[in-house]
Amino acid sequence: MYPARVSRxxxxxxxxxxxxxxxxxxxxxxxxAPLRAPAMALIEGHIVELExxxxxxxxxxxxxxxxxxxxxxxxxxxxxxxCAVAAGNIRWxxxxxxxxxxxxxxxxx
Numbered sequence: 475m476y477p478a479r480v481s482r483x484x485x486x487x488x489x490x491x492x493x494x495x496x497x498x499x500x501x502x503x504x505x506x507a508p509l510r511a512p513a514m515a516l517i518e519g520h521i522v523e524l525e526x527x528x529x530x531x532x533x534x535x536x537x538x539x540x541x542x543x544x545x546x547x548x549x550x551x552x553x554x555x556x557c558a559v560a561a562g563n564i565r566w567x568x569x570x571x572x573x574x575x576x577x578x579x580x581x582x583x
Contacts, residue, residue: 513547
């Protein structure tokens, strides 16, 4: 039969150099820092829009798009609580009898 071939990734792992996980995470935070303020403003704008929606004036697509945009931005900055609230809003106003979840204030960001 044919001899087993070592993958390119397997070869690269054993090479000297590169970054540790801690160094890579630190560099990622540095790279994201300039994006934090614009992302928070975008999140806040989407939250304001979500708060203005009602079961009678909005469509599923509107709610889903806004909540998904909040989740996309918030997840980059490890804002799990904001993602959870936005995920709760994805379900509303599909059921008009259910009240929307309260959205967090952005004052502390």
